[in-house]
Amino acid sequence: DAGVIQSPRHEVTEMGQEVTLRCKPISGHNSLFWYRQTMMRGLELLIYFNNNVPIDDSGMPEDRFSAKMPNASFSTLKIQPSEPRDSAVYFCASRGQDSTDTQYFGPGTRLTVL
Amino acid sequence: TQLLEQSPQFLSIQEGENLTVYCNSSSVFSSLQWYRQEPGEGPVLLVTVVTGGEVKKLKRLTFQFGDARKDSSLHITAAQTGDTGLYLCAVNTDKLIFGTGTRLQVFP
Numbered sequence: 001d002a003g004v005i006q007s008p009r010h011e012v013t014e015m016g017q018e019v020t021l022r023c024k025p026i027s028g029h030n031s032l033f034w035y036r037q038t039m040m041r042g043l044e045l046l047i048y049f050n051n052n053v054p055i056d057d058s059g060m061p062e063d064r065f066s067a068k069m070p071n072a073s074f075s076t077l078k079i080q081p082s083e084p085r086d087s088a089v090y091f092c093a094s095r096g097q098d099s100t101d102t103q104y105f106g107p108g109t110r111l112t113v114l
Numbered sequence: 115t116q117l118l119e120q121s122p123q124f125l126s127i128q129e130g131e132n133l134t135v136y137c138n139s140s141s142v143f144s145s146l147q148w149y150r151q152e153p154g155e156g157p158v159l160l161v162t163v164v165t166g167g168e169v170k171k172l173k174r175l176t177f178q179f180g181d182a183r184k185d186s187s188l189h190i191t192a193a194q195t196g197d198t199g200l201y202l203c204a205v206n207t208d209k210l211i212f213g214t215g216t217r218l219q220v221f222p
Binding site for chain 2: 004
């Protein structure tokens with residue numbers, strides 16, 4: 001299995017631009033999670049989906065952030081417009097059918113907003 | 115206020131030394147997990163502890179869940195450079211909540 005795939009691995013953009021991060025979960029997993037990691041705040045959950053439906057988006061920082069999961073094999077996290085304080089590493093993770101199953105993380109996307 | 119406080123925040127040691135890192139909370143949990151995150155990668159699950167007082171070993175790593183299920187420790191014996199990374203504890207309440215992390219650097 002290829003594991004969780006994220007793209008791009010690195011993104012550098014200018015303030016005000018739209019940024020789209022992509023994630024392909026492990027085949028057969030029905031839960032998908034988006035996290036953000038910074039030195040100051042650590043690893044924070046932004047949003048998670050179960051069977052392609054958003055369950056908890058309480059971690060999404062503001063309306064500039066949006067996430068979609070149009071099908072079981074693809075999800076996007078969009079920031080529009082981006083700001084320098086959005087600079088962080090964004091991780092996607094997926095999990096199997098049971099809530100006690102292990103979450104598998106992707107390699108992350110390092111976002112730098114200038 | 116963080117649900118899970120880890121200490122120390124940073125740890126820098128030489129190969130061969132022993133170390134212990136801690137994960138503390140005022141809440142009681144049904145289980146607790148430990149992850150290791152290497153530079154440029156996502157966190158990887160090391161172990162899940164479930165029972166109060168439980169001890170689990172993974173080669174040179176020993177994990178213990180507190181009797182009251184509020185805290186946990188990770189002890190590494192004879193650290194190696196390959197142990198370098200960020201160690202995170204987490205609780206799984208349908209979604210994972212991570213601790214503040216301990217960043218370990220092992221020098222040759």
